[in-house]
Amino acid sequence: MKQLLILFLTFAKVGVMTFGGGYAMLPILQREIVENKGWATEEELADYFAIGQCTPGVIAVNTATFIGRKRFGIAGGVVATLGVVFPSLIIISLLAGVITQFSELAWVKNAFAGVRVCVCVLIANAVWKLGKKSIVDKWTAGIFLVIAAAAILTDWSPVVFVLFAGVCGVVLQVLLRKGAAAK
Amino acid sequence: MIYLRLFWEFFKAGLFAVGGGMATLPFLYDISDRTGWFTHAQLADMVAVSESTPGPIGVNMATYVGFLTGGHVGGMATGILGAAVATLGLITPSIIVILIVSAFLERFRSSRYVSGAFYGLRPASTAMILAALVMVVKATFLPAVGAAFDWRLPALAVVLLVLTNTAGKKLHPIVFILASAVAGAVLGLAG
Structure with missing residues (x-):
């Protein structure tokens, strides 16, 4: 039980420190899982990550399930996955609540009009990067x-x-x- | 029962979105079109918030959509329940698939069928994200009915496109999102 709690907290920490997509998570996993906890080797992590990319779902979630299962069986897989999504649940719920409250203010509307342009550019860059690898x-x-x-x-x-x-x-x-x- | 539907919609996204966070985007557009739970403009905001907050993008977007959808029913508490349900829906297929795959790791890795399927899936995933991009571009650049086209928007896009691919290549996207928010507020981009 205590082991599972540590697993949950470790992956919650990984979730908090991952900004952006799955690739941002790799260096953090290397530090937390391989170096600090010794739950997987560098090679295993690379394998999990590769398979996490080509199986359905979010890469970060897939990798967490892999490591959790390897360490503590099926319960471990489930607990690690819940851990990695837990911070998102709290942070996004708070933010979404706040944004909904203020979304009618003129300067908030203006700011988001600018942000949407940036989102277009970020998605375009993602398409370009993925395209180079997949086509x-x-x-x-x-x-x-x-x-x-x-x-x-x-x-x-x-x-x-x-x-x-x-x-x-x-x-x-x-x-x-x-x-x-x-x- | 909205929560059941929410779970089911995100279960499908989690099962069929291959290739990371942005791959869930086409599914979110599909959900928006069919259910009307949120608008295309809101979806673009969600992408921005998901990129700028801790956590994997795919998970953040699911949480956000779930919060808004649940929040329609009765505010903060139902919003959080919606967020939890959508996120669980998204990760359930991952857990099942990975638990199965990890039991047959060697065979999965060397399977010709698996590598063949992904040979076809990767370009398709890219194509679907491109289609989602077309939707975001429409929602962002096309003016509201009766309003004039705002040339400052594509001008900002060109500046960002150049910066993110040259000097700012190594910078985190959050830098550009925040800079664009400031630019939007200062220039009054909402029109």
Whole structure:
């Protein structure tokens, strides 16, 4: 029980110190989990992180579940995950309450009009970075164009696109491998 | 039962959003369109707040949406309940999937089907975030009905685009978010 509490608090600390996305979390995990607690090795952490990126869900959450499970079984996985999201729950609830209260003030509206421009730029940068890593040949470029057009022009659920792209990926890889073997 | 629906919507986002925090964005737009729980403009604000506060972006956005949605019913207390429900919805699929994957770690890593699926999923995820970007851009730059187009907005965007990719490359996004908030307040950008 005490072990689980320490696990929870450690991951809550990681949650507080992570500003931004999953990548911001890696150096903090290295310090807290590998160096301070010795719950995983550098290599294990790299593995968990890689798999956390290519499994569904938020990378930070996935990595926390991995480490928690490795250390203390299924209960550990659940507790570590709850720990990492706990600070968000408190901080965002407080902030959202405050922002809702003040959202009608003129200067708050003006400030957020400026912030929205910045959000556009940040998302554009994220698309560019992800694109460089994910569009690696003509096939992935094709998938990108088809899904982008469909997502912009239709109101279909993203679930449809994810399933379609996953199936396309498997079929393409099988065909490409067969093509390579035939040569 | 709004909480049940909230849980289910975020469960779907958690199960199908692949590739980190921003990948949940297309799902949030989809939820906004179908439920009307929050507007596209509010969603852009949520992205800004989620980037500027501690915690993973995906989790922060879920918490924020849950708070607003629950808050409609009865203020702070129901807001916090909504925030908790949405966040739990988002992380439940992760916990289940990772617990399964970690039991078959070696086989998962070397599976041809898994690597094939992600070969297709990664560009699709990028494409969906691009589509979400189109929505944010519309909500940000297009003027309200009857109002004139404000050239200061795209001008600010160009400045930020240059700065974030040159001198400010290593800086945390929060620096640019705060600077834009100041610029917005000083210039009166809401029009």
